[in-house]
Amino acid sequence: MSGSQIVHPHRSPAMKWVGVALLFIALAAMPFALAAVGQTWVRVINLALLYVMLALGLNIVVGFAGLLDLGYIAFYAVGAYSYALLSSPHFGIHLPFWISLPIGFVVAAMFGVLLGAPTLKLRGDYLAIVTLGFGEIIRIFMNNLNAPVNITNGPQGINLVDPLMIGSFSFGKNEIIAGLSISGPMKVYYPLMGLTILIILLNLRLQDSRIGRAWEAIREDEIAASAMGINTRNIKLLAFAMGASFGGLAGGLFASIQGFISPESFGLLESVMVLSMVVLGGMGNIPGVILGAVLLTGLPEFIRFTVVPAQQMIFGKVIVDPEAIRMLVFGLALIVVMLVRPAGIWPSSIRKRELTSP
Amino acid sequence: MDTFIQQLINGITLGSVYALVALGYTMVYGIIGLINFAHGELVMVGALVSLSVIKLLMGAGLGLPPVLIVVLGVAAAIPVCMLLAFVMERVAYRPLRGAPRLAPLITAIGVSIVLQNIAMMIWGRSYFSFPPLLNVTTYDVGGAALTDLQVFIVLLAGLLMAGLMWIVHRTRLGLAMRATSQNLQVAGLMGIDSNRIIVAAFVIGAALAAVAGTMVSSYYGIAHYYMGFMLGLKAFTAAVLGGIGNLGGAMLGGMLLGLIEALGAGYIGDLTGGILGSNYQDVFAFFVLIGVLIVRPAGLLGNSNTERS
Numbered sequence: 001m002s003g004s005q006i007v008h009p010h011r012s013p014a015m016k017w018v019g020v021a022l023l024f025i026a027l028a029a030m031p032f033a034l035a036a037v038g039q040t041w042v043r044v045i046n047l048a049l050l051y052v053m054l055a056l057g058l059n060i061v062v063g064f065a066g067l068l069d070l071g072y073i074a075f076y077a078v079g080a081y082s083y084a085l086l087s088s089p090h091f092g093i094h095l096p097f098w099i100s101l102p103i104g105f106v107v108a109a110m111f112g113v114l115l116g117a118p119t120l121k122l123r124g125d126y127l128a129i130v131t132l133g134f135g136e137i138i139r140i141f142m143n144n145l146n147a148p149v150n151i152t153n154g155p156q157g158i159n160l161v162d163p164l165m166i167g168s169f170s171f172g173k174n175e176i177i178a179g180l181s182i183s184g185p186m187k188v189y190y191p192l193m194g195l196t197i198l199i200i201l202l203n204l205r206l207q208d209s210r211i212g213r214a215w216e217a218i219r220e221d222e223i224a225a226s227a228m229g230i231n232t233r234n235i236k237l238l239a240f241a242m243g244a245s246f247g248g249l250a251g252g253l254f255a256s257i258q259g260f261i262s263p264e265s266f267g268l269l270e271s272v273m274v275l276s277m278v279v280l281g282g283m284g285n286i287p288g289v290i291l292g293a294v295l296l297t298g299l300p301e302f303i304r305f306t307v308v309p310a311q312q313m314i315f316g317k318v319i320v321d322p323e324a325i326r327m328l329v330f331g332l333a334l335i336v337v338m339l340v341r342p343a344g345i346w347p348s349s350i351r352k353r354e355l356t357s358p
Numbered sequence: 359m360d361t362f363i364q365q366l367i368n369g370i371t372l373g374s375v376y377a378l379v380a381l382g383y384t385m386v387y388g389i390i391g392l393i394n395f396a397h398g399e400l401v402m403v404g405a406l407v408s409l410s411v412i413k414l415l416m417g418a419g420l421g422l423p424p425v426l427i428v429v430l431g432v433a434a435a436i437p438v439c440m441l442l443a444f445v446m447e448r449v450a451y452r453p454l455r456g457a458p459r460l461a462p463l464i465t466a467i468g469v470s471i472v473l474q475n476i477a478m479m480i481w482g483r484s485y486f487s488f489p490p491l492l493n494v495t496t497y498d499v500g501g502a503a504l505t506d507l508q509v510f511i512v513l514l515a516g517l518l519m520a521g522l523m524w525i526v527h528r529t530r531l532g533l534a535m536r537a538t539s540q541n542l543q544v545a546g547l548m549g550i551d552s553n554r555i556i557v558a559a560f561v562i563g564a565a566l567a568a569v570a571g572t573m574v575s576s577y578y579g580i581a582h583y584y585m586g587f588m589l590g591l592k593a594f595t596a597a598v599l600g601g602i603g604n605l606g607g608a609m610l611g612g613m614l615l616g617l618i619e620a621l622g623a624g625y626i627g628d629l630t631g632g633i634l635g636s637n638y639q640d641v642f643a644f645f646v647l648i649g650v651l652i653v654r655p656a657g658l659l660g661n662s663n664t665e666r667s
Binding site for chain 2: 062068118119121122123125126128129130132133134136137140141143144268272275276279280283320321324325327328330331332333334335338339342343
């Protein structure tokens with residue numbers, strides 16, 4: 001009955017594989033096409049991929065299990081700091097990414113359980129405010145853990161974080177390969193896209209699994225779910241842990257791509273942003289959430305590049321602060337989209353049925 | 359001992375401001391179950407409008423007494439905030455009544471972002487300092503400093519809260535508000551225009567927010583387009599701490615949060631042997647909140663039957 005496995009009887013398996021192959025070619029060619037427009041857009045697509053991972057992680061907690069989490073960015077922070085501390089000159093440790101990334105993944109999952117456990121009894125908005133509190137606590141600790149022992153380097157953050165490296169091949173440097181000039185962001189796009197696809201597949205499989213159905217049952221009615229023999233405590237903790245681990249993975253990648261992290265990147269506004277992606281795209285529906293993440297990452301960047309020229313064209317000069325317009329339009333877009341499509345741009349079919357049935 | 363009294367005084371002042379803002383959250387939540395994320399921005403708008411009017415009147419050189427100037431500043435801010443709340447409810451929340459629960463939360467976030475950026479366009483990014491208009495007299499209370507501004511803030515907040523309680527418990531509007539918060543549909547069947555009641559909750563909360571905004575900017579001496587966010591977050595925390603949807607709870611929560619923050623900031627260094635400084639004061643507040651909610655999942659005065667999921 002799930003929405004993601006629609007059977008197309010008229011489509012032969014061969015056709016399907018041709019489609020998949022075409023999609024792969026398009027995805028592989030994407031950074032080159034974007035680089036032709038401008039290197040900035042390659043960075044934007046990388047950022048969008050990170051947000052897709054984050055949004056899918058949060059979607060497990062909010063969309064599947066129905067637990068409103070307003071402090072999700074804490075796990076992103078935990079992943080980013082784990083990676084940065086293990087692969088930067090800050091402690092002089094330079095572990096390769098295939099060790100420090102998984103460590104970030106596991107540490108974030110542990111934090112997910114740690115923060116999830118005390119909140120099991122809470123519901124709805126009370127859960128939201130407690131998770132928000134946890135998110136703020138983690139941010140404040142990162143801001144202040146530079147004394148008495150300097151762990152996080154406080155508000156200055158951690159610099160010179162190692163890029164992804166395989167042997168001497170660095171994903172952070174610009175390089176000319178086979179006559180093609182390939183920039184760092186273009187290189188990093190491929191592992192990012194690979195991991196994103198992996199996470200998407202994992203999510204699709206999870207949704208249709210026993211665990212996924214248990215999450216859905218808890219979302220709809222926790223008491224009934226537990227009466228059906230679902231161990232609600234463990235299943236909820238599993239949702240927190242899995243959501244957090246994807247966030248941690250995205251955080252580690254963020255640290256490696258950016259090369260610099262500070263507590264400022266992990267404020268409440270970021271949590272709210274990721275939540276907006278999930279809700280605006282269509283909570284609980286994987287394609288919708290991906291769409292929401294890409295749209296909400298792309299839109300502000302798109303506005304950034306159009307606001308100044310548009311003002312110059314109309315008024316002959318820049319009269320309004322472009323940064324203010326960018327966020328203003330973003331805020332208006334959030335309002336308008338929710339007014340027009342209250343269930344999200346691409347809602348899950350189950351949700352839609354719930355909303356329209358009498 | 360004087361640290362204790364000093365932090366007690368600061369905490370009560372801060373707490374009464376939190377309580378005023380928390381009331382706005384709790385009234386709206388109590389009736390339609392919406393976390394009005396944009397409420398903190400109303401505090402910011404109130405602060406900036408009153409500050410602008412005060413500066414304008416001072417610059418005009420009419421020779422008005424300082425107290426009157428401040429009163430006029432507040433009087434200008436209140437209708438602006440009320441109007442904003444009215445428009446906000448009409449445009450962003452009313453069309454979504456009966457929509458999935460998270461939809462109005464997202465529009466609230468949108469409204470918050472929009473208000474912040476409009477304020478940034480009008481007032482710029484810089485900090486506004488409150489003009490040295492009021493002659494603040496400082497009294498000595500057991501070795502601690504108490505200003506008449508603090509006394510005034512606490513008294514005015516108390517008066518406003520008493521007024522609100524009077525409206526809610528003694529007037530027909532209040533009766534309708536209480537009925538609507540218990541059951542919106544049934545109250546509608548009894549002939550109550552629930553839309554009017556919801557607007558009333560928004561608008562009254564906005565008026566309180568405008569006053570609170572002026573209080574904060576005069577107390578700390580600054581106003582800023584971004585000030586509403588953290589203040590709103592704290593006030594919302596206070597409302598949840600006391601039990602959201604409960605007016606008395608919001609007041610209690612606000613006071614407690616103010617006291618916890620002030621005392622925490624004053625003593626955390628001594629308690630931890632200097633390892634943790636006063637920069638951990640926010641952590642303190644959140645830890646208390648989490649602790650309270652784990653023991654009492656519906657807040658201090660909340661009724662677990664009204665818990666919404």
